[in-house]
Amino acid sequence: MSSVARTFGSPQPDRLPAWSRDGAEVASDFSVTPSTGLDPSEAARRRAETGPNRLAEAKPLPSWVMFLRQFASPLLIILIAGSMVSALTGHRVDAVAILAIAIFNAFVTHWQEHKAAQSLAALRRMSAPWACVRRGGRPVEIPAADIVPGDILIVKAGDILAADIRFLVASRVQVNESTLTGESEPVDKQADPIPGEDVALADRSNMGLMSTQVTGGSGEGIVVGTGMDTEVGRIADLMTAAKEPKTPLQLKIGVLSRVLVVAALIVVAIVIGVGVINGMGTSEMLNTAISLSVAAIPEGLPTVVTIVLTLGARNMAASNALARRLSSVETLGSTSVICTDKTGTLTQNQMQVMRCWVAGKRWDVTGEGFYPEGAFVDAAGTAAEIDTEPDLREMLSVSALCNDAQLVEADGRPAILGNPTEGALVVAAAKVGISRQKMLEAKVQILRRFPFDATRKMMSVVMRFPDGRTVLGIKGAPDVLLSRSSHLRIAGETLEMAPAHRDAVEAVIASFASEGLRTLAVAIRDLSAKEPDQGNPEKKLVLLGIYGIMDPPRAEVPGAVAEARRAGIRTVMITGDHAVTARAIAGQIGIRTGTAQTVHKGVELDLMSDENLTSVVRHAAVFARVTPEHKLRIVRALQRNGEVTAMTGDGVNDAPALRAADIGVAMGLSGTQVGKDSAALVLLDDNFATIVTAVREGRRIYDNLLKFIRQELTANVAEVTTILFAFLLMGANPLLPVTPLMILWVNLVSDGLPALTLGFEAAEPDLMSRPPRPRNEDFFAAGMKERILIRGTLVGLLTFYVFRVFLEQGATLDHARTAAFMTLIFAQIWHVFDARTTTTLFRKSPLGNRTLLGAVAASILLSLLATYTGAGHVVLGTASLPLPHLVGTFFLASLPTLLLSGIKEVFGVTWL
Known part of the structure; x- marks a missing residue:
């Protein structure tokens, strides 16, 4: 009994639930007479007390608040701080560029959050807008929101139940409760009490649940729960409490962000310490700190992760898996x-006859779903010839006539109109060419119908055949038909039902049930002869056989x-x-x-x-x-x-x-x-198989994200160590080997573009033979940290070496920086071919990812334009290099990757 109900006459906490008590007693609890319903004034009073019959609605956050929340990311905070310091020290171009990157990343994340689920709103839309209740002795249509506990709700086929009710009258009522209970078929309703306080929701056959649909019959019920006091309301409460957990990717990005922030602060502290010792000016130290902050932060990480996940989502959609939230792609x-x-x-969500036992013989039924194609196969594997199996033919004919379902075509595929279990019988008959339409065309008449109801647990029809024979055909629950059967068809003969026969039938029923099959019995009675009890013909039956039905895998x-x-x-x-x-x-x-x-x-x-x-x-x-x-x-x-x-x-x-x-x-x-x-x-x-396909895609995407992160962080380590080596090895007047905008160019263009195409890498051969990654495993597992630090440090050392050599040979600062800039770019381009594999670049064809090759070509072209055009000279501070110098930086840049990959290949050092 609902808590709301107790305010109207049921204060006792030890009251049994509504389904376990008589309807009159439940009506008494709610102080209502079912034949007259509530008085309108009493209904108004109750509505004032309980409130409207609708689900509670939480106020959503304004869009601007959701957008500002994105800036709580540690990575974005550092970028914004760097932008502000750049503006204060006069580096306006740097400030605008860095701020633009931060805002773009925040916008991308906000857009994904903006598209997140609106589940409670959809739940509210399922509610019925109007309902018919009895008020003051007459039925009236009222808005569903005005329904109160104790109302008498009048329902018919097609209605959506506007509240939770206890049925008082149920005339062949069927309700589709699949959305709440998972039941695949409509549920028959009745008005009798159901003993027990802990009856499962799906077994409360005298209860109707808000938002479920009446598919057949008519009835009346007393409203025992409204709004949040219904089963749907309880689900809404659970949904509010069931907060979405952070995905493994979000947790790992969070860990990575904290690591990068700490690393950036440590490096900045080192530089400021060295600067103070060497007597550097405040402006120079701030400019260097900005460069290091930009170098330490992979600015494109949030955007590129989003792009890689989007590409994965597209692949999954092509395999019938639509990702509503991008982070779910990696979570899989x-x-x-x-x-x-x-x-x-x-x-298959299509009920199908899998077995049948007819006249003492067992048949397996082949075919799939509602397609009228298949056969009845005996134990020897022989398919039945229906003309030589009269008992099977009779059982299938009775099943097709004693039936309300129809086999139709929908969207080019066979479908069932009506009850799915009845539909399974129609399809089984159609597999051997038997149908109701063909029998009616052959002058078989249906004289009378006794519809199925929950009390009788069977359906029957009176049929007249062209030869004048009148037969009652019955299908229903096996225990019911067996109890009403006096005879049994065995091998073409009608025998009196002996105890041994009854035991044999019960064994068949038990055998089918043990296989998970729903059982249905078919019987007949010849009404041609005059008998004294034909006013109640559903007894003295001849049992024809048993069907075993299921929704097959x-x-x-x-x-x-x-x-x-x-x-x-x-x-x-x-x-x-x-x-x-x-x-x-x-x-x-x-x-x-x-x-x-x-x-x-x-x-x-x-x-x-x-x-x-x-x-x-x-x-x-x-x-x-x-x-x-x-x-x-x-x-x-x-x-x-x-x-x-x-x-x-x-x-x-x-x-x-x-x-x-x-x-x-x-x-x-x-x-x-x-x-x-x-x-x-x-x-x-x-389809479950689609989930496994999506898991495979999710693993591939995560592998590719790791490859991207390795590539990006190696570049960041190289940039940071390049500057650190300059400060530690150049004495009291260190110079920046690369400027903040050069670093941004490397991160977003010359290195970022090829790194992005790592998202197109094909799956590794062992992808689906690995165990799942632990929830708490970070990006730096399995030697990733060592590979990033060692390779990045070597590239940084090489970049600083080129910068220093050029200065010592008399090059201008712009020329020396440009040589270092191109060395850094070429080193990352060499490294990307190694980052695309978990082995070494010597074991994977460089032609395997055509998109990567195109990105590398574009990266080199754009970097050359940045080096040899006036725009590049003005914005990035580059200078045109002589061709020999450019070629020299290209080959020098290959050394870290080729050297370390060679060592790994020869000695098998897994962490290199």
Whole structure:
């Protein structure tokens, strides 16, 4: 019972929930008479007390506040400080250039945040705008926001439920609750109490839930929850509490930013210390400090990371995975656990007859989905000839006539109109050429229909055949039909149902159920002869057979699960379906390969503490019959174990877990807008295999980001050490070998352009045989730090050496700086070919990345223009070099890369 309900007559805290009590008792709790409903004045009073029937809305941050937040980044703070100091010391061009870079990076990040999910808004849009309630003894249409606890809500097919209700009357009511419970089929509703206080949400068949759709029948219910006091409201609360965690990439960029800031401050402190000792002027020291700050910060890092992730997102979109947030592209590469829904993701979301038992004979049914192509195959592998199997033909004919579903074509593909389980029977019959339309054209008449309802658990039709025979055809729950059957069809003969026969049928039902199949029985009764009990014909039946129906796994899923396992990624099924079905599917596709991998129900999770759940999830393979709270707890438990968790989902019930997971993956075909808005990745084909493809792409992108970071930071170390060597080795009057704008040019153009194309590198051969990266692993693992420092220092030393030699040979300061500038550029161009591999440049063809070759050519051309044009002389302070000097710097610049790569190749030193 809702908390709001208790304010209207149910103050006792020990009251049983609404579903477990009689409808009249629930009405009494709310002080309402169902036949008259609330008095309008009483309804107005309650609305004033409870407020409108809508979800709470948080006030969004203004866009300008979101933009300013971007400047809290340590990298941007240093750049802005450098820009301000440049302006104060008269270096206006430097100031404008540095500030422009900072603002551009902030804008890119803000734009991505601006496009983030608006999940609660989408959740509100799902609510029904109007509803029909009984007020003062008559039905009235009112805005859904005016509904109050105790209202009598009148519903019919097509309505969206405007509040949570306890059904008082349910005439063949069916409700599609998939968005909240994960149930793949509409749920039959009834008005009787359901014993128990801890009944799973999906099993509360006398309750209606806000935002779900009535697909059939009509009924009435008493409103027991409105607004935030509904199941949807609870999900909205969970979504508010389920803050999106920072992605592994964001955490690593944060660590890198702090390292670079500390490094920049240390270097600046060293320079100022040396300057004070040598008696340098304040202006000169500040100018040098600016140069070092610019040299230490990879200005293009945020922008290039965004571009690389965007390129990866484009590749993923071509493979049916749409990244809504760029950071999710890299997160996929870190994923260690995939929590996946069953229906539509692992399975086809198309109910299909997989087995049938007819007249004592078992058949396997081939084919896929709703395509009317396939065969009935016996134990020997022989396909049935339908004309020689009269019992099978009769069972399929009865199934096709005793049926409300239709096989149609939609968007060029077969589809089912009506109940998916009934549709499976229609498709099974169509596979051997049997259809309702053909039988009606052959003069078979349907004289009377007894629709399915939740009480009888069966449907029947009275059929008259052209030979004058009148037959009652029935399909329904096997236990119900078995209890009403007096005879059984065996090998073409109608035999009296003996205890041994009944045991055999029950064994078939149990066998099908153990395979995760939903069972449906078919029976007939000949009404041609006059019998005294024909006023109640649904008894003394002849049982024809049993169907085994399921939503089968997608053909590509077992291979995808196996590939994920080889990559060290565990797959966990989390579903609203029954545990038996979930266990069977998990076994078929390889999620569960042994008894050590456990299966748990939602009711078990209710009894577990968070600590126990954290232990359980380490070896769990399946969670069945779960609620939104359960999904959220499972995700958090995995994260407490250090797992990087991907969570798939399609419904409103999945939204909190999608937000809380490291990467939420929503279904693009069958998913709700709330689910899509809560996710970081949307599958355009609802296919689990697409997730594994996206993981592969995510790993490739991360590899390429590491290659880019290695290239960029090596350049930064080279720039910083070039200046440091000048200050430490040139005595009391050191000179800057390169200016701040030269450093910006190297970082953004001559080095930045080739480095960017590392994002186009193909995947390494061992990509999907490595284990997932640990969540807390930074960019400097596996020898990356040593490679950056050693190579960068050697390039810096070489650059300073060229600068000093030119000065000693009588060159002007501009010529010496230009020689150092070109040495630095050429050294980075040589290094980029080594950075594109985890081995050495001798083992990877330089022609493998045509985009890189084009970028290198463009970089050299632009740098030559910067050196040999008047604009370059004015802006960068360069001077035209004689051709021999230019060629000399090119070959000298190759030495650090060729020397260290040669040592690594010969001696196998992994950290070089």
